[in-house]
Amino acid sequence: MAMNIKRIGVLTSGGDSPGMNAAIRAVVRTCAFHNVSCIGIYRGYQGMIEGDFKEMGARSVNNIINKGGTILKSARSKDFMTKEGREQAYNNLRNSNIDALVVIGGNGSFTGGLVFNQEYNFPVIGIPGTIDNDIYGTSFTLGYDTALNTVVEVIDKIRDTASSHNRLFFVEVMGRDAGHIALNAGIGAGAEEILIPEEDMGLDRLLDSLRKSKASGKSSSIVVIAEGDKIGKNVFELKDYVDENMPEYDVRVSILGHMQRGGTPSCFDRVLASRLGVKAVETLLEGKSNYMVGLLKDEILLTPLEHAVKGKSQIDKKLIRVSDIVSI
Template sequence: MRPNIKNIAVLTSGGDAPGMNACIRAVVRTGIYNGINMFGVLQGYQGLITNNIIPMDARSVSNIIHMGGTILKTARCLEFKTDEGMALAYENLKAHNIDALVVIGGDGTFTGARRFAQKHGVHVIGVPGTIDNDLYGSDFTLGYDTAMNTVIEAIDKIRDTADAHDRLFFVEVMGRDSGCIALRSAVACGAEAVLLPEKETSIDDLVKQLGAGAVTKKTSSIVIVSEGHKQGGAYDIAKHVKEKFDHYDTKVTILGHLQRGGSPSSFDRILASRLGYAAVNELLKGSSEMMVGLRGNEIALTSLDEALTEHNFKLESDLLEMTHVLSI
């Protein structure tokens, strides 16, 4: 049965990602277009517990589609993991007569949303917002394309100075559990090597690969390191490589939170708008405990259970092979 939904709230939780504001805009305006009263929850699940909930109208989301970050703010909330915290959050929702939630975030956000829905019967739809692109059920997550563009621009500039000084640069990118950013940026930037959480690469293997390039008179090299690689971060790996391979002057750059910020790309703005629009429409149809995602340029639904349990999907085998073939 289609639920009698009259009031919907939207929140952002976990790490911020470019495109979150564009999604908030789409959620709010789609709800208002359908005669729904819209609310925003400030500071994610923390805002549910502290009752930091505000009404939103169409003008509340004017001129934000191009902005990075999130106007609703975000925070990690340990209290929401407790039964008492969830109960308080539910009471605050009831006080505002809120019938349903749109939650924008990653796996931690969806874990909380799923438990909240199952424990208190709240209608919930998730929108995948994470630069890591590591949620099952969507080919792309909000912020991933923008983060990739940021990484590629930075590495292109690093390549210029690496060439000028015959240097070996280790560039660390985000991705504690997922190598999506590292792998694709390696192909896009012509990196000589890439180290991924999903793939075992020893220091000896890396040294051998760099040595082959030196033999063919490569004057500089770029190694992209995903922050979750088992051998450690870029500084640790650079130190070990330097001990065995001193052909180049070795430098390290950690891009860090630079990857999270900035104006969202056109792709992320459109994706955010499509997913926000779909999230509200799915709630009005009666869907709950589902994630809206993009598969083959079509909007598709995935249960939160499946999105979370199938978390680690395989990286593209052709891209993995290309990092070796095209770096000779």
């Protein structure tokens, strides 16, 4: 019943991503717009268990739309995986008269929300926030576009020095089990080769490709590698392997790491966060629950949280061909 919702709690959970603050702002202000109270829950589910709550008015989210990270902070909570933890969390919500939850995070966070809903019939809506873009039900997760820009900006810098020295660089990027970041940032950075978990190109083909690249007259090469890649060697072993087999190359390694999670969100991520935040609150106010809001085919749509959690966001295989062509 929509009528019942007078106070909404919002939390961020799991790995943080750029745009989370913009989403918090949108949730808080949509509550204000509809005269619903909004409670910020700190440190994700752990803060829910510890009752780390704070009322948030429209002015409390001034000047955060362009800030990376999350003002509500994030954490992984082992306690929430226990029945006792969730019970404590539920009691805290009840005692604070919170009627519904907006959970901003990734797959693990949604799974937690789903279990909580099933046990306590508590209304939950998810907003997909992760740089990995690995969530079913949305073409873009919050922070993914920003992370792509961060990666190409860094590889642009590496390219400067690579092409001044005719070097080969292996650049490892994030993405967990998915190759979205590697594939898209690789194309954007003009990488000569891209290694992703979805396709095991094999060491032989990699050497072939590098040889072809050299033969074609390229003075430097960038190979982008997804952290979840399954070529069977980590990035340092890969370097050793190429060092051994292609001594003509001066090979270097760069692991981009956590910088990919931070930074000022791109305009795309800020607008997406605003749209998703509005939709999340209004979906709760319509009396619905257990959905994730997402952007699919240019529209903000709902996907059952259960599907989001079970499904898998596929990379666009056509992009592999695009990469092969434009890196010729």
